[in-house]
Amino acid sequence: xxxxxxAWARCLGLMAVLSxxxxxxxxxxxxxxxxxxxxxxxxxxGVVVTVRNQGTETTRFQASVHTxxxxxxxxxxxxxxxxxxxxxxxxxxxxxxxxxxxxxxSSAPRDTERAFRLIVEELPPLAPxxxxxxxxxxxxxxxxxxxxxxxxxxxxxxxxxDLRQSRFHFRVRNPGTVNFFIxxxxxxxxxxxxxxxxxxxxxGWYVLPGGSQVFALDTSAEHCQRxxxxxxxxxxxxxxxxxxxxxxAAAPCGPTPSP
Numbered sequence: 001x002x003x004x005x006x007a008w009a010r011c012l013g014l015m016a017v018l019s020x021x022x023x024x025x026x027x028x029x030x031x032x033x034x035x036x037x038x039x040x041x042x043x044x045x046g047v048v049v050t051v052r053n054q055g056t057e058t059t060r061f062q063a064s065v066h067t068x069x070x071x072x073x074x075x076x077x078x079x080x081x082x083x084x085x086x087x088x089x090x091x092x093x094x095x096x097x098x099x100x101x102x103x104x105x106s107s108a109p110r111d112t113e114r115a116f117r118l119i120v121e122e123l124p125p126l127a128p129x130x131x132x133x134x135x136x137x138x139x140x141x142x143x144x145x146x147x148x149x150x151x152x153x154x155x156x157x158x159x160x161x162d163l164r165q166s167r168f169h170f171r172v173r174n175p176g177t178v179n180f181f182i183x184x185x186x187x188x189x190x191x192x193x194x195x196x197x198x199x200x201x202x203x204g205w206y207v208l209p210g211g212s213q214v215f216a217l218d219t220s221a222e223h224c225q226r227x228x229x230x231x232x233x234x235x236x237x238x239x240x241x242x243x244x245x246x247x248x249a250a251a252p253c254g255p256t257p258s259p
Contacts, residue, residue: 030054031061031139033120038103038145046104049143051120053093060123061091063101065145068115072171072214074205078117083107084145086118109150112209113178116145144206146179153177156207158232158243163189165254166224168200170232172241173212180236181206185215189227198223204234224253 032052040047053059065086066078086103093099103118121140155176162169168187174180182204189198200217207213219227227247234241 031141033141033143036143038118038143040105040147042109042148046102048100048102050098050100051091052098053095056095058092058094062121062123063089064119066117066119068117070208070211072212074213084116103145105147109148111149111177113149114147115179115208118143118145149177151177154180154238156180156236156241158234158241161230161232161243161245162249163224163227163230163247163252164249166219166221168217168219168230171212171214172207172234174207174209177209179206179208180238182234182236184235186233187217188231189219189223190229190231191226192228197226221253
């Protein structure tokens with residue numbers, strides 16, 4: 001299963017997607033989960049996430065765990081796994097009721113952090129729902145679960161900074177052993193005197209150990225003609241990474257990108 005996170009989900013670090021639509025009241029179940037990120041530290045017996053039904057109807061939920069890998073554009077590939085154990089896998093919650101889901105791992109820590117997703121999804125009601133009642137949206141929430149490595153090494157690098165076809169290009173790479181979350185990226189175009197001509201920003205996403213994320217931000221052809229160097233700043237939950245580079249492309253500018 002491949003998923004591409006949206007911008008608002010990246011900001012929250014929590015991805016909630018619609019898993020289906022059934023006849024019903026025309027609204028999503030009021031599902032609350034806490035915390036929205038799980039970390040299994042070395043030596044810990046497990047962690048707990050609390051699921052709460054904030055709706056007005058008795059609702060069934062199902063939990064599952066998946067391995068999590070992703071490409072340079074943040075598209076995730078999730079596969080079912082038994083590496084983590086969790087309980088319970090099925091919950092029936094009355095309005096206002098909360099239940100814990102316990103998550104743990106029995107294997108020894110590895111050299112690199114492992115990443116998973118705990119998915120909690122609403123199940124269709126057992127009783128038939130009359131079509132005249134409208135549409136009911138089933139809720140599906142995906143939470144990150146990280147298993148700590150033997151030793152934590154936080155590293156982040158900004159690489160391949162360039163200006164091509166009136167676009168700022170750069171890559172954020174993670175050569176460390178733990179993930180980091182990109183809160184914001186900023187790229188500045190400077191003229192020959194080092195004065196700022198333009199600044200662009202974009203939110204990011206998780207970068208897993210050994211992985212990277214690529215960015216391409218448009219600028220106008222007018223600004224592009226005067227840009228001689230670039231500054232990139234990447235703000236993460238584990239620090240700020242920076243890099244500067246001259247413009248080296250033989251033909252860095254192209255037509256102004258269409259809106």
